[in-house]
Amino acid sequence: MSATAPVIADQLGKDFREGFLMRKKSALESVSFTIQEGEIFGFLGPNGAGKSTTLHVLVGFLRPSRGRALVAGRSPQEPEARRFLGFLPEVFAFDRFATGRGLLRRFDALSDRPVEGRDERVRDALEAVGMEEAASRRIGTYSKGMMQRIGLAQALLGDPDLLILDEPMSGMDPATRHSTRKVLCARRERGKTTLLSSHILADVEEVADRVLILDRGRKVAEGPIAELGEARAGAVVFRDHDPARFDPDLAPLGLSREAVPGEPDLGILRTADASAKNAALALLAAGGADIVSVTPQRAGLEEIFLELTATKVTKGTDLGARSEGEGEAS
């Protein structure tokens, strides 16, 4: 792979035409991000957010309406850009009459790789997903989980420098999910890059170095999970014979005290604002309160995700219903 970043999206936009009148509908709006070599990049968003659209642009299935995408320094439309790329779409199918091994052999040939080493490459991919025993069976007889694993195997074939996975854990049992996460982490140790789009936030949180959150075709957050979480919450716990006496002074700082059930002497202040936190600490110290702890409370990925994208839920919009209407654009 070239020295450039494996994936660059610059002001990427995509419109679709819908209905009889071919009305324009935007699925992506000015999304920019760069994925560095050797990182696992989580790609998150509710249904219809534009995740799959972005991935399809990066794989060359769709042409961007605006902006540009570069994969290994090339336009995704160039076949050469896909030489070091493995892709697992969210929705896929393989020839039912082919065996798992036959399918991988054919895909290896389609990648223009030499015949020498083909058996080894196929074996490695099958081993990575634990499908060696079922490799001689016809794909038409596979269960959903096995389909997902053979799909992952074809993406891993040839140990590509860049792996793009769209909902890879869907339909997998916990043990397979665990081993898949291990495969992704092992790739990272070898300097390989992965773009992981998933609704299973726990999986992304466990393996991703950075995440990008999309909502309605726009980027709403990007960065390491820890940083995104730190920016969101911190807690100051203090003890005083009458914690309520500080309330009038805390209110101008935008802080409200939380009581602790069964501990009338304790009060908790939560804030993401560092200056408000410092002012509160000075106020409490000056007032003679005992500072029990100052904790940087990191929000989990799920909290971050919900905070950034779930306003629609709290306002009563059903995400599920929305996904049906916008599914094609996602």
Add this chain to the structure above:
Amino acid sequence: MKGSFGALVARGLWRALSDRTAIIGGLLAVTVLAVAGPAASFNVFASGADTATRAAKLRLYGWNYTSSFDFLMVALGFALGANQIAGDIKAGTLFGILARPVSRGKVFLAGWSVSALLLVGLEIPRSAFLIGTVSWLEGRLDPLHLLGALAVVSGAWLALASLGTVLTPTYAILAGLLGVIAGNLAFHQEIRIGAWMLDTVGVLLPLPWGQERIVGDALTGASSHAGPIVEVIAYRLAWTALLLFLGSLAFSRRDIAPRV
């Protein structure tokens, strides 16, 4: 064939021949021909004519009796091969292929090549029987007879390319317009090439009458000049190449993504 194109064609052939309906259709077509050829020859051999007359009659009846197969052959070829791209998109099996370092043009051409090979496979029994028997009776192989059979196959290839390009409407319209313009130009200038050009209006009806007469003459032995049939073959191959180019260009620029 080597590399990814060979792998695409091999996969397409394998996929087409794994289809039960396709196998039954192909077998039926070959059976019809296997029966039609000997049936035509039976009358000829029972007529008591001399060998030269028998050979001439066999060429005439053999090709005429089985001419309706030309259309069946195109329909079968399209159903078995060219349509596989649309089927692949619908089934979702195309996306694993498009994610590989394979150009869309190769995928399109491979789809057409699969149909073209299947057509040749379907044509072989008829041509082999008629050309082989007539050559045996005459004691020599008439090159025009071979060229006539090649013209039939190239006509079917052109039909397939037209059907494939029709799937990409913008380019089909462009090809049609080009054909009309070229035909009109040729008609008014009455140039030598006009005979070919006039037929270009029939590019979406790829077996125009003017060419069919030339092909028929070559197959039945009514003509002894190679020029016209070579021109027809060249015309058909050239238009096939143009349509394939336009079709692959259109396919390369299309947005094709899984429905999620």
